[in-house]
Amino acid sequence: MARKYFGTDGIRGATNTGAMTAAMAMKVGMAAGAYFLRGSHKHRVVIGKDTRLSGYMLESALVAGFTAVGMDVVMTGPLPTPAIAMLTQSMRADIGVMISASHNPYADNGIKLFGPDGYKLSDEAEEAIEALIDSDVPLAPSDHIGRARRVDDAAGRYIHFAKSTFPENLRLDGMRVVIDCANGAAYKVAPAALWELGADIIPIGVTPNGTNINDGVGSTSPDTLAETVVASGADIGIALDGDADRLIVVDERGRVVDGDQLMATIAAAWARRGKLAGGGLVATVMSNLGLERHLSAQGLGLVRTKVGDRYVLEAMRSRGFNVGGEQSGHIILSDYGTTGDGLVAALQILAEVKRAGAPASEVLHRFDPLPQLLKNVRFAGGKPLDSDAVKATIAGAEAELLGRGRLVIRASGTEPVIRVMAEGDDAGQVERLVDRICDAVRAAA
Template sequence: MARKYFGTDGIRGATNRSPMTAEMAMKVGMAAGAHFRRGDHRHRVVIGKDTRLSGYMLENAMVAGFTSVGMDVVLVGPMPTPAVAMLTTSMRADLGVMISASHNPYADNGIKLFGPDGFKLSDADEAAIEALIDGEVPLAPSAEIGRARRVEDARGRYIHFAKSTFPEELRLDGLKVVVDCANGAAYQVAPSALWELGAEVVAIGVTPNGKNINDGVGSTAPATLSETVIGSGAAIGIALDGDADRLIVVDETGRVIDGDQLMATIAAGWARQGRLKGGGLVTTVMSNLGLERHLAAQGLGMVRTKVGDRHVLEKMRASGYNVGGEQSGHIILSDYATTGDGLVAALQVLAEVTRAGAPASEVLHRFDPLPQLLRNVRFAGGKPLEDVRVTDIITAAEAELAGRGRLVIRPSGTEAVIRVMAEGDDRAQVEAVVTRICDAVQKAAA
């Protein structure tokens, strides 16, 4: 059954428009709090956020919702999404909340929920919470209303955790690293962690003003990072997104290294150390066919899932893998974290570069990706992918690419767009296929 509020990654939308209003945030707090009140202990929720202006409004509304049903609230302020997941478990909380719209512009915001185990909620939990949002939630008696407090050392706790994932025998002394924090949640913790490990840190995207998150900086806009790496003579650049669960890297030449190359690097290093579980890694349908061929040549496997890090994690947990992720830079290392962690993944990449004693351009370029083209077609409503004009062209394109490439077409889970992706050995063929399909979708959506 289709969910009413929860999408691919929590609840997300333009702020002060349904569903991302203060009223809805309060209802989510009430519903999630009521759902996770299990047992007779004092219940607790950890709430973090990124640097969006609307975070103050939504945070206060959620505090009201949670305390009204008898849950105590721990506020940790601007913190990466994976830090909230980690703190939820370390503080023995019943629930974790991250207020963020990840890589979206500042005018959007979202609510991500984590269970007491630090993992994102199951479909069943989200369905139960949705039912409570639209129903009546019993309020706590006056004497049992929850309290709220702010924990001032949360950043230090996360920095200590992140540093603990870096190999003890290695140091970053003398390595000049540019880190781009997207004016987002990691603007304090990421530069500090790298500096404490010995790196010479050049930090950009660390002056949030409530409106500049992901604005020309971060993992979705790496041009500034590339320019800074070249201009400063740095050995490597690291870009996180607004809530720091994504990682994109730039080598010393300014070349962008995507999540596929980074997963290949980490998987190879862990396989060499005997640490890689599952005999390979888990990716989504969007990962390049070149990655799959590269892994196969090393005797490693690759399993694909639907788009979304939650689907990757579900497969990892079900089949015993400990490395997985997305081309976009969501990289899940389950030995350390319950969700994508850009900083922790970056430290594993830096460990491989340090061990190799070679330039990042040599260490991180693992394979030549096949030509791949992704275009988004915005639509206002309807179901253009069910139009016969579209389905006929898609069927013809699949036959044309058979054995020489792949085609992935899907509606976005976070935006009103259809994503059309094709890849293959022939770039001209890929471009022609994508153009034909996008034209057909636009006509059907008109």
């Protein structure tokens, strides 16, 4: 069933347009509240947000919706997405809400929902809430409307939780760390956690003004981080995105370390300690073939999923893995949380660098990635991938790459774009095949 409002990660869009208006946010609060009103206990929702200007507007509208149907609301202020998932569980809430558009520009915003177990909602739950959004949700009687309050210690609770995932016998004394918080949700908690663990921190991206989230900083713009690491002589750089569920690292030489290398580092460390479950890790079809070959050489497996951290998590839960993620830096460590957590993943990486007593460039460079090329082809309408000519071109490319590379061709879920990715041992061959398929798609569009 096609969904009207929810995408792969909640409801998202440009503020004050489409589904991202105050009026719609109030309807979402009413619908989600009504869906989770089960049992006779007093119902509670935890609401967090990042630092976007529109967060205040959407927060107020959601509070109105939830209280109107009889739910009590606890507001945390700016906190990472994984903090809201954690607090939803620990506060015995019926639902958690994060107001964020992650790594998108400030003009966008979004609403992510978590169930009482701290996990993102299933497709079935989202479809049921969508149906309620478009219906008349009954309001609570006057004497049963909900109360709203802010909690002052939410940040401290999350800092304590994040530090509890770091090995007890380690400290970060003597390690100089540049931490880039993207002017987003972790701008207070991430530097505080690292400082409390003993690191000499150099914070950047920690002066949010409502409009500068992800603006030239954060995990999707690591150049500033790289320059700061090299200029300051730091040992390592940590970059989070706007809602801090994504992590990218920069080594002491200023080189970017992506999610594939980070997952390989964590998996190897956990395997050595007998902590790795599932005999490997879960990643998406976009992870480099070099990662797969590297894991295989260590006797570890790789399970691939569709693009999207929710699909990674589904595979982890169904197959018993405790490490998974995406090349883009979403890393899920299910021993510690129910969703990607950039700070918790960073602490695992810092622990490995500290244990090794070697430069980050040596510790984190686990394999040489194969040449990989991704191009996007925009089309006006129709279904270019159903074209016989496109299918024949793809089949020919697959035959050429057989045993020496991979193809991933897929339609974007959010825009009229076909994404064409190839990787292989021969960079020239990869480029030729991508261009050949792109030309075929354009001709069919």
